[in-house]
Amino acid sequence: MIMATIYYTATTLDGYLADDEDSLDWLFVQEHDDAGAFGYPAFIERVGAIVMGGTTYRWVLDHLARSGGAWEYTQPTWVFTTRPGGVPDGADIRYATGDVAPVHAQMITAAGDRDVWIVGGGDLAGQFADAGLLDEIIVSIAPVTLGSGRPLLPRRLDLRTVEVARNGAFAAVRYAVER
Numbered sequence: 762m763i764m765a766t767i768y769y770t771a772t773t774l775d776g777y778l779a780d781d782e783d784s785l786d787w788l789f790v791q792e793h794d795d796a797g798a799f800g801y802p803a804f805i806e807r808v809g810a811i812v813m814g815g816t817t818y819r820w821v822l823d824h825l826a827r828s829g830g831a832w833e834y835t836q837p838t839w840v841f842t843t844r845p846g847g848v849p850d851g852a853d854i855r856y857a858t859g860d861v862a863p864v865h866a867q868m869i870t871a872a873g874d875r876d877v878w879i880v881g882g883g884d885l886a887g888q889f890a891d892a893g894l895l896d897e898i899i900v901s902i903a904p905v906t907l908g909s910g911r912p913l914l915p916r917r918l919d920l921r922t923v924e925v926a927r928n929g930a931f932a933a934v935r936y937a938v939e940r
């Protein structure tokens with residue numbers, strides 16, 4: 762299998778990653794099967810490097826603080842932010858700013874024959890697309906609309922539908938990014 766740079770995420774039908782308060786309450790109530798189509802366990806097994814934006818990272822840290830949970834990613838994780846902060850125990854965090862291209866090169870090296878996962882947010886995924894570095898988008902679309910929130914992918918892109926499946930409440934689609 763050829764490694765790829767993949768934006769893998771869940772979204773509302775109207776294209777939001779989170780509501781205006783960065784809440785994912787609409788997501789966690791949805792029925793889904795981890796072992797089903799585009800399930801997370803099989804996806805993360807193929808991931809060798811992770812990248813996320815500052816808001817997403819701070820959301821994860823808040824979530825861990827509230828739940829008492831531990832950092833779950835074993836892969837090196839790049840965080841794009843102008844406000845570097847703490848690092849949870851056991852996490853391999855590499856802060857970054859500016860151009861995504863040199864960071865992507867480091868991620869490819871770190872990932873070896875595995876995939877690069879762009880966690881989000883949408884504009885960060887867009888920065889990789891702008892640089893011609895985004896290969897695939899895998900979205901699980903929840904049967905919810907929010908009306909406003911954090912956008913899935915605020916860019917004009919042409920995509921090719923590669924695979925469509927249902928997982929519980931979600932319609933899941935894999936797209937290839939046309940260059």
Ligand SMILES: NC(=O)c1ccc[n+]([C@@H]2O[C@H](COP(=O)([O-])OP(=O)(O)OC[C@H]3O[C@@H](n4cnc5c(N)ncnc54)[C@H](OP(=O)(O)O)[C@@H]3O)[C@@H](O)[C@H]2O)c1
Nearest residue numbers: 771778779783814815816817820841842843858859881882
């Ligand atoms: N539905 C899902 O599965 C899913 C997936 C991912 C995320 N989310 C949620 O969706 C929301 C996403 O938030 P968001 O859209 O604000 O996106 P984000 O990418 O998480 O954070 C955006 C911030 O990252 C920093 N940043 C981005 N690019 C940068 C660059 N090139 N150089 C330096 N800093 C850069 C900037 O702020 P700072 O410098 O202030 O950090 C920017 O405001 C979060 O609530 C997250 O939890 C949901």
